[in-house]
Amino acid sequence: MSNSRKTTRILNNMKSYASKPANVITVIFFIILLATVCFPLLSLVRDAFTVHFGEIRDVGKPLGSFTLYHWHTLLFDTLYDYSILTFWRPLLNSFSMAVISCIVAVGFGGAVAWFITRSDIPGKKFLSTIFVFPYIMPSWSIAMFWENFFKNTQIVACYNQMGMLESITGICVPEWVLYGFFPCAMCLGIHYAPFAYLLIGGILRNMDANLEEAATVLKASRFKILRRITLPIVTPALISTVLLVFSSSISSYTVPAFLNKNGSFSTISTTMRSLFNTAAMQGQGFVVAIVLLIFSVVILTLNNKMTGKRKSFTTISGKSGQVSLVKLGKARKPITAVIMIISVFFAIVPLVSFALESLLEVPGDYSTISLYYWLTTDTLEDRVFGSSQGILRNPTIWSALGRSLLVSFAVALISGTFGILIGYACARKRGSKLARWVSNMAFFPYLIPAMSFGAVYLSVSFLPAFSFLRSSVLLLIIVGGIKFLPFASRSGANAMMQVSGEIEEAAFVIGVPWWKRMARILFPIQKASFISGYLLPFISCMRELSLFVLLAAPGSIITVVLQDFEVNGLTQISNGINFLIIMIVLLVQFITNKLTGASIDKGIGG
Amino acid sequence: MPEIVLEHVTKCFGKFVAVDDLNLTIEDRDFITLLGPSGCGKTTTLRMIAGLETPTKGRITIGDTVVFDSEEGIDISPAKRDIGFLFQNYALWPHMTVYDNIAFGLENLKWPKDKIESRVREMLGMLRIEQFEKRYPSELSGGQQQRVAIARTLAPSPKVLFMDEPLSNLDAKLRLEMRSELKRLHVDTDSTFVYVTHDQMEAMALATKICLMNKGILQQYDPPLTVYDRPANLFVADFVGNPTMNFFPVKASRKDSRSFAFHMLGRDLVFTGEKDIAEEASDAVIGVRPEFITLGEGAFSGVVYTTLPSGMETTVRIRAGEDFVTAVIFGSVDFSHSLEMPFGIKGNSILLFDKASGKMLSMGTVSEA
Ligand SMILES: Nc1ncnc2c1ncn2[C@@H]1O[C@H](COP(=O)(O)OP(=O)(O)O)[C@@H](O)[C@H]1O
Ligand SMILES: [Mg+2]
Numbered sequence: 022m023s024n025s026r027k028t029t030r031i032l033n034n035m036k037s038y039a040s041k042p043a044n045v046i047t048v049i050f051f052i053i054l055l056a057t058v059c060f061p062l063l064s065l066v067r068d069a070f071t072v073h074f075g076e077i078r079d080v081g082k083p084l085g086s087f088t089l090y091h092w093h094t095l096l097f098d099t100l101y102d103y104s105i106l107t108f109w110r111p112l113l114n115s116f117s118m119a120v121i122s123c124i125v126a127v128g129f130g131g132a133v134a135w136f137i138t139r140s141d142i143p144g145k146k147f148l149s150t151i152f153v154f155p156y157i158m159p160s161w162s163i164a165m166f167w168e169n170f171f172k173n174t175q176i177v178a179c180y181n182q183m184g185m186l187e188s189i190t191g192i193c194v195p196e197w198v199l200y201g202f203f204p205c206a207m208c209l210g211i212h213y214a215p216f217a218y219l220l221i222g223g224i225l226r227n228m229d230a231n232l233e234e235a236a237t238v239l240k241a242s243r244f245k246i247l248r249r250i251t252l253p254i255v256t257p258a259l260i261s262t263v264l265l266v267f268s269s270s271i272s273s274y275t276v277p278a279f280l281n282k283n284g285s286f287s288t289i290s291t292t293m294r295s296l297f298n299t300a301a302m303q304g305q306g307f308v309v310a311i312v313l314l315i316f317s318v319v320i321l322t323l324n325n326k327m328t329g330k331r332k333s334f335t336t337i338s339g340k341s342g343q344v345s346l347v348k349l350g351k352a353r354k355p356i357t358a359v360i361m362i363i364s365v366f367f368a369i370v371p372l373v374s375f376a377l378e379s380l381l382e383v384p385g386d387y388s389t390i391s392l393y394y395w396l397t398t399d400t401l402e403d404r405v406f407g408s409s410q411g412i413l414r415n416p417t418i419w420s421a422l423g424r425s426l427l428v429s430f431a432v433a434l435i436s437g438t439f440g441i442l443i444g445y446a447c448a449r450k451r452g453s454k455l456a457r458w459v460s461n462m463a464f465f466p467y468l469i470p471a472m473s474f475g476a477v478y479l480s481v482s483f484l485p486a487f488s489f490l491r492s493s494v495l496l497l498i499i500v501g502g503i504k505f506l507p508f509a510s511r512s513g514a515n516a517m518m519q520v521s522g523e524i525e526e527a528a529f530v531i532g533v534p535w536w537k538r539m540a541r542i543l544f545p546i547q548k549a550s551f552i553s554g555y556l557l558p559f560i561s562c563m564r565e566l567s568l569f570v571l572l573a574a575p576g577s578i579i580t581v582v583l584q585d586f587e588v589n590g591l592t593q594i595s596n597g598i599n600f601l602i603i604m605i606v607l608l609v610q611f612i613t614n615k616l617t618g619a620s621i622d623k624g625i626g627g
Numbered sequence: 628m629p630e631i632v633l634e635h636v637t638k639c640f641g642k643f644v645a646v647d648d649l650n651l652t653i654e655d656r657d658f659i660t661l662l663g664p665s666g667c668g669k670t671t672t673l674r675m676i677a678g679l680e681t682p683t684k685g686r687i688t689i690g691d692t693v694v695f696d697s698e699e700g701i702d703i704s705p706a707k708r709d710i711g712f713l714f715q716n717y718a719l720w721p722h723m724t725v726y727d728n729i730a731f732g733l734e735n736l737k738w739p740k741d742k743i744e745s746r747v748r749e750m751l752g753m754l755r756i757e758q759f760e761k762r763y764p765s766e767l768s769g770g771q772q773q774r775v776a777i778a779r780t781l782a783p784s785p786k787v788l789f790m791d792e793p794l795s796n797l798d799a800k801l802r803l804e805m806r807s808e809l810k811r812l813h814v815d816t817d818s819t820f821v822y823v824t825h826d827q828m829e830a831m832a833l834a835t836k837i838c839l840m841n842k843g844i845l846q847q848y849d850p851p852l853t854v855y856d857r858p859a860n861l862f863v864a865d866f867v868g869n870p871t872m873n874f875f876p877v878k879a880s881r882k883d884s885r886s887f888a889f890h891m892l893g894r895d896l897v898f899t900g901e902k903d904i905a906e907e908a909s910d911a912v913i914g915v916r917p918e919f920i921t922l923g924e925g926a927f928s929g930v931v932y933t934t935l936p937s938g939m940e941t942t943v944r945i946r947a948g949e950d951f952v953t954a955v956i957f958g959s960v961d962f963s964h965s966l967e968m969p970f971g972i973k974g975n976s977i978l979l980f981d982k983a984s985g986k987m988l989s990m991g992t993v994s995e996a
Contacts, residue, residue: 229716229718231714231715231716231718232718232720232721234679234705234712234714234718235712235714235718235720235779236720236731237679237704237705237706238677238679238705238706238710238711238712239706239731239732239735239779239783240706240707240732240735240736240783241706241731241732241735242706242735245735249731250720253720253722254720254721254722256722
């Protein structure tokens with residue numbers, strides 16, 4: 022009797038739990054994320070401890086058995102300094118590269134954010150539009166531009182081609198400016214500066230201006246306000262920015278891959294790539310992936326620790342929007358000039374340089390401008406996978422571009438929609454443990470370096486049950502959809518938090534079904550934010566290489582094709598493709614912005 | 628000493644004029660309230676005086692110093708105006724403890740440590756928040772945060788204190804309590820207070836003088852009772868007072884130098900001003916405060932429409948033909964609906980307005996023709 026009553030009660034409880042869409046969504050995504058984030062991670066860990074096909078001979082154990090060989094070899098093998106050369110030195114390189122790029126990105130991006138939100142610098146709209154260009158471009162664009170700009174006839178590694186600087190001024194920079202540590206760190210810093218700008222600018226914009234005014238009235242100097250009020254308040258965001266930029270830079274693959282033509286500068290991710298490409302060393306590749314992962318986890322933990330609760334606060338101010346802007350006075354002109362020149366230099370000039378480079382039949386010789394590399398039907402290079410005809414006539418490029426668009430579109434659809442749903446569930450079930458788990462898991466892919474994330478799924482595709490995924494477009498879509506989920510879910514959650522529950526409840530009490538409430542009420546209210554949640558994954562995916570480089574078949578997507586042309590010395594074509602990608606991305610972003618008001622800063626800055 | 632003078636102060640946001648040609652003199656130790664509906668430019672005015680907003684035109688003087696003059700290009704920073712500012716949302720610094728929040732302003736004045744400490748203790752005691760000294764703002768309730776904000780503002784003893792709707796985020800009970808504390812503080816601190824509110828009861832209760840604004844234009848600047856008894860125009864008459872004044876639009880014809888005849892509530896009546904009325908008023912509005920309507924006897928007849936008892940007094944709405952009349956009577960009564968109710972108009976505080984300009988023409992009495 023009492024037993025059946027108990028069953029009924031449990032059944033009823035479950036029924037009422039399931040009748041709330043937010044609950045159902047939370048549970049479903051808990052399961053999805055468990056499968057797509059946690060399970061692959063476990064598989065990755067397993068792979069770092071087992072024997073793979075190509076390693077049977079070296080390890081001397083049967084396929085699939087447990088081994089510490091990979092760890093031992095990679096970390097402690099002293100023969101010919103193996104572990105120093107393949108692991109410790111690249112790790113140190115990556116680490117110092119990340120530190121420098123962090124300083125550049127946060128210093129420059131943060132300064133621009135401050136000037137735009139807090140000073141009377143002119144041309145704010147123009148500046149904030151072009152300043153984010155380097156972030157919209159593929160991450161190697163700046164690297165490629167750097168090479169186009171600085172390469173010169175004195176350096177062998179760039180095939181003694183003449184670059185922009187030399188052809189304009191005759192100056193030949195030394196090799197360390199063109200390849201290796203310095204350019205890698207700088208290019209990453211410049212690439213992530215807009216990201217820092219968006220994050221810090223978002224906080225500054227949302228920060229209650231009264232907090233600074235209160236200090237002004239109490240006779241604090243401008244500098245003191247910055248030091249004692251503004252900085253401490255943006256510190257949590259600053260720390261997050263630093264950590265995110267750090268974790269992105271340390272694992273960056275594309276930039277060091279482009280700016281290491283002389284082979285002097287190996288990083289942890291380029292090492293990982295070559296380990297994976299060697300059949301007998303895949304296990305070690307997985308070890309590197311795990312090391313990078315550990316970095317990320319440490320960073321996430323640090324982030325959570327340092328942005329602790331006690332001093333927490335909401336930045337949304339509501340009432341006062343008007344900040345009294347700092348008058349730059351005499352410094353106004355020079356500061357404006359410096360910021361403008363740097364921004365334009367890294368936003369507009371690269372575009373010009375890509376277009377130009379693709380038109381030069383002889384690199385560096387501006388008298389040889391022609392459409393040859395766009396239109397020729399000659400086979401330009403045998404080593405390139407697929408066809409190597411001119412860009413516009415090349416079937417491999419066209420089909421890869423089509424596939425890239427398809428993948429990006431699917432990825433945007435998946436992560437954007439998932440992001441909104443997760444944002445909804447988390448906003449409605451704020452404080453519930455499960456919801457917190459879901460939102461943490463949804464953010465976790467951000468912290469996993471792109472290539473490790475690729476490695477994770479690579480290891481999944483090696484499982485017999487999932488072999489159908491290997492090198493397939495479906496795999497790319499899944500990987501992209503999950504990897505780009507974090508920003509979509511964050512902007513979804515932000516948008517949902519801003520819509521009070523009562524607005525939805527007003528529709529709920531008159532019996533409007535859930536999907537209709539979403540489609541007719543919540544979505545229209547926060548349209549711009551939600552569409553930004555679709556836009557950002559699309560853009561990121563369109564220009565992504567590191568994530569896919571381990572997974573994609575040769576010639577399958579446009580960025581892989583680009584890299585293939587680049588490493589085989591056909592820089593005209595790789596520049597042309599890069600130009601195409603950037604144009605497509607800019608066009609999509611521009612049209613979306615005009616039609617819906619969505620923009621990437623809404624997606625990141627919140 | 629710090630008399631505040633505003634001359635022709637104007638503030639435009641683009642084309643929109645938020646404050647229009649404002650002239651105002653605030654005497655030393657006044658408690659001024661800036662009153663008006665939301666969006667009428669109160670906050671903007673306050674922020675301009677404090678120096679947080681730059682006026683488009685005009686001149687502002689605090690004491691002997693010109694702090695702003697658009698023509699001479701003077702614009703002194705808020706830090707040098709010797710003022711205190713209490714923000715509507717308190718603007719407590721989230722990363723500082725209560726103690727640090729209060730001490731910050733004193734540090735900027737380069738006070739020695741021990742003096743800062745004793746002053747902060749004094750403020751903590753005065754506002755009864757000693758026990759929260761080590762807490763962060765996010766760990767305090769709204770009322771406690773508000774006290775901290777007041778303590779922070781008062782600590783450097785500013786000569787002039789600006790407050791922007793400081794009580795609007797508090798619940799009703801706490802608001803009443805804080806209201807009387809603010810009035811007390813005004814007496815104790817010897818400073819000039821300029822206080823923004825959209826709540827006319829608050830303005831009446833606190834102010835020595837009310838500055839009533841609408842759409843950026845100053846409507847009236849007088850002591851509370853003058854504003855209540857002799858509103859300058861229809862807007863002021865309507866905005867101040869709860870329940871609101873009864874307005875009866877009438878066609879009036881002049882009878883003699885100080886009286887007009889008109890037809891109202893079904894009767895022929897005469898308005899007699901307290902002195903001669905120079906203006907003509909063929910289209911006029913008669914304004915009667917609810918407390919000047921007598922119930923139970925009088926020349927007019929109507930039926931009870933609603934009765935709203937609130938304990939100490941009762942608001943009765945009466946329907947007289949097309950018109951509705953609001954009356955207030957002392958004590959708690961509950962008339963039944965549709966009860967026949969004769970009523971009258973008493974006293975010599977009835978108001979005559981010009982309908983077109985809204986201007987108040989005269990105060991006087993209404994009697995039967
Ligand atoms: N920074 C601004 N930009 C444009 N319009 C503003 C700005 N600040 C205030 N306003 C406008 O000026 C008017 C007066 O605002 P405010 O002084 O804040 O009103 P309130 O009396 O409610 O305090 C409002 O209509 C408001 O929309
Ligand atoms: Mg206001």
